[in-house]
Amino acid sequence: MxxxxxxxxxxLPYLLILPQIAITLTFFYWPAFQGLMRSFMLSDxxxxxxxxxxxxxxxxxxxxxxxxxxxxxxxxxxxxVAFVSxxxxxxxxxxxxRALKAxxxxxxLLIWPYAVAPAISGILWLFLLHPSxxxxxxxxxxxxxxxxxxxxxxxxxxxMVIMASAWKEISYNFVFFMAGLQAIPTSLIEAAAIDxxxxxxxxxxxxVPLLSPTLFFVTVMNIIYSFFDTFGVIHTMTQGGxxxxxxxxxxxxxxxxxIGLNLGSxxxxxxxxxxxxxxxxxxxxxxxxxKVQYVG
Amino acid sequence: xxxxxxxxxxxxxxxxxxxxxxxxxxxxxxxxxATLPLEEVTRIPMPLIPGDQFLVNIKAAWxxxxxxxxxxxxxxxxxxxxxxxxxxxxxxxxxxxxxxYRFRTVAFVSVFCTLMxxxxxxxxxxxxxxxxxxxxxxxxxxxxxxxxxxxxxxGHDVEVSLQWSLLDSYTGLIMPLxxxxxxxxxxxxxxxxxxEELCEAAKMDGASAMTFFRKILLPLSKTNIAALVxxxxxYGWNQYLWPLLITTNPKMMTAVIGLKHxxxxxxxxxxxxxxxxxxxxxxxxxxxxxxFMQQWFVKGLxxxxx
Numbered sequence: 001m002x003x004x005x006x007x008x009x010x011x012l013p014y015l016l017i018l019p020q021i022a023i024t025l026t027f028f029y030w031p032a033f034q035g036l037m038r039s040f041m042l043s044d045x046x047x048x049x050x051x052x053x054x055x056x057x058x059x060x061x062x063x064x065x066x067x068x069x070x071x072x073x074x075x076x077x078x079x080x081v082a083f084v085s086x087x088x089x090x091x092x093x094x095x096x097x098r099a100l101k102a103x104x105x106x107x108x109l110l111i112w113p114y115a116v117a118p119a120i121s122g123i124l125w126l127f128l129l130h131p132s133x134x135x136x137x138x139x140x141x142x143x144x145x146x147x148x149x150x151x152x153x154x155x156x157x158x159x160m161v162i163m164a165s166a167w168k169e170i171s172y173n174f175v176f177f178m179a180g181l182q183a184i185p186t187s188l189i190e191a192a193a194i195d196x197x198x199x200x201x202x203x204x205x206x207x208v209p210l211l212s213p214t215l216f217f218v219t220v221m222n223i224i225y226s227f228f229d230t231f232g233v234i235h236t237m238t239q240g241g242x243x244x245x246x247x248x249x250x251x252x253x254x255x256x257x258x259i260g261l262n263l264g265s266x267x268x269x270x271x272x273x274x275x276x277x278x279x280x281x282x283x284x285x286x287x288x289x290x291k292v293q294y295v296g
Numbered sequence: 297x298x299x300x301x302x303x304x305x306x307x308x309x310x311x312x313x314x315x316x317x318x319x320x321x322x323x324x325x326x327x328x329x330a331t332l333p334l335e336e337v338t339r340i341p342m343p344l345i346p347g348d349q350f351l352v353n354i355k356a357a358w359x360x361x362x363x364x365x366x367x368x369x370x371x372x373x374x375x376x377x378x379x380x381x382x383x384x385x386x387x388x389x390x391x392x393x394x395x396x397y398r399f400r401t402v403a404f405v406s407v408f409c410t411l412m413x414x415x416x417x418x419x420x421x422x423x424x425x426x427x428x429x430x431x432x433x434x435x436x437x438x439x440x441x442x443x444x445x446x447x448x449x450x451g452h453d454v455e456v457s458l459q460w461s462l463l464d465s466y467t468g469l470i471m472p473l474x475x476x477x478x479x480x481x482x483x484x485x486x487x488x489x490x491x492e493e494l495c496e497a498a499k500m501d502g503a504s505a506m507t508f509f510r511k512i513l514l515p516l517s518k519t520n521i522a523a524l525v526x527x528x529x530x531y532g533w534n535q536y537l538w539p540l541l542i543t544t545n546p547k548m549m550t551a552v553i554g555l556k557h558x559x560x561x562x563x564x565x566x567x568x569x570x571x572x573x574x575x576x577x578x579x580x581x582x583x584x585x586x587x588f589m590q591q592w593f594v595k596g597l598x599x600x601x602x
Binding site: 006007008009012013014016017019020021023024026027028029030031032033034035038088091092095096098099106107108109110111112113114115116117118119120121123124125126127128130132133135138151167170171172175176179199224228229231232235236250253254257258263266267270273274277278281 | 301304305308309311312315316318319320322323325326329337338340341342383384385387388390391392394395396397399400403406407410411413414416417418419420421422423424425426429432471472474475477480495499504505506508530533534536537540541552553555556559562566568571572575578579582583585586587590593594597598
């Protein structure tokens with residue numbers, strides 16, 4: 001799209017777009033191209049020559065049990081982070097929307113975790129869930145009688161990184177749900193109330209369907225967040241351990257590329273992630289505006 | 297509300313307060329822990345009455361986490377990313393929306409392809425790029441066998457080694473993260489909603505493109521810019537993977553990365569009070585920015601959806 005009324009100049013528009021194009025080419029297209037090339041090569045980590053090996057890196061990747069395990073871990077991690085943070089965010093937003101007074105105070109009290117770095121969220125929860133000093137782990141041990149130890153047990157460690165990642169995201173979801181809820185016309189709710197629908201019935205038959213575009217958008221954003229932005233959480237809390245139990249895909253790219261120096265595999269992993277995120281983006285642009293709305 | 301539901305209202309407020317407490321709990325607990333001496337913070341369970349060691353712990357965290365240098369680095373990085381991104385994308389969006397030129401669509405498409413791809417998915421090649429910004433030129437030189445050409449022209453062997461590293465520099469911390477189309481997309485969307493008449497009137501009055509941009513478009517974009525300042529500042533301050541990769545010199549370390557060094561490891565003395573005091577200091581700047589600019593921030597965040 002473009003304006004009807006435009007300026008005419010031979011050089012100015014090029015000069016204006018130049019910084020953006022230059023930065024995009026240097027730090028986006030060239031690296032992406034290099035990564036793509038590298039993913040088809042077998043290269044020597046000590047700077048020797050590299051060989052073109054077609055899809056060998058990808059075949060090796062998808063037959064590597066560790067990579068497959070990482071995919072499963074990432075899916076569980078991502079699904080639970082999204083589920084926990086979305087349901088809590090929606091729940092709190094619904095409550096806040098019902099509270100007629102003090103909406104701005106409530107928002108202020110809930111919004112700030114958005115600004116906390118994932119890595120710092122990791123530090124806070126590492127202390128809360130510490131096997132010897134953590135107060136939450138103490139509660140888990142006392143109330144549920146579990147032998148809680150995220151430093152040694154994989155499931156506990158996964159639970160720990162999920163808590164730290166989901167906590168930070170609650171406020172992001174809250175902001176969107178709050179905006180979505182306030183956009184729902186009160187006349188609809190009132191009409192349903194006059195027809196005798198209870199508050200719960202109104203929530204499920206009016207609020208939820210009208211909120212579905214927001215819900216869809218927030219789900220996509222949460223999945224992207226849990227796939228990529230949670231690197232800091234993993235790095236401060238578990239470094240992918242114990243025994244690879246929290247080694248999610250983005251952490252594995254880093255580990256294989258920068259610590260293991262397996263350049264071919266790391267690049268192939270990057271390409272897989274890029275493909276994934278492009279698919280998500282395209283799907284989102286395609287479906288977000290239509291499809292998800294009052295069906296039935 | 298529509299009808300009076302006193303029981304439900306009480307329940308609502310109770311659950312709401314419970315929700316706020318659950319969300320706030322990690323911080324409340326960290327604040328208490330940061331005021332306690334070592335023997336209290338490791339007592340089981342930890343006492344919930346604040347102690348008097350807050351300043352002592354803050355000082356220890358400040359020194360052990362070298363927060364003086366690191367906070368300054370984080371500030372420069374976050375500010376650089378914010379200003380860089382907003383400036384680059386304002387100009388880019390202006391060019392795309394208000395001019396008609398041959399490569400407009402190409403420019404548009406090539407920029408928007410980068411919309412959602414975070415630096416995390418292309419870390420290795422981006423790192424190599426930062427390690428030697430002139431690497432592609434060197435590659436081109438070798439690819440085209442220009443050394444042979446040069447030898448033929450000069451009559452002797454020519455060694456070419458192009459090297460320009462961005463590692464351990466502010467440019468390296470900032471530039472790769474400026475390469476993102478999110479802000480450009482937002483400004484484009486906003487510019488498209490600006491009435492045509494404004495541009496026509498400006499042209500009729502003889503204003504040049506840049507005068508129109510400075511005197512009309514920029515003032516109109518104030519709210520959007522404010523929102524993006526918050527979002528990008530928080531984004532820049534909280535970066536983790538990229539600064540971790542490209543800074544090895546402790547003098548260039550950012551505050552969030554530096555915290556890793558004061559988390560007590562399993563076999564060390566558990567100075568959690570100091571670690572949490574440090575974490576509180578480092579999270580403070582972005583939290584304050586979000587709280588003080590809440591109105592714009594919420595508007596900007598929600599508008600990114602569209």
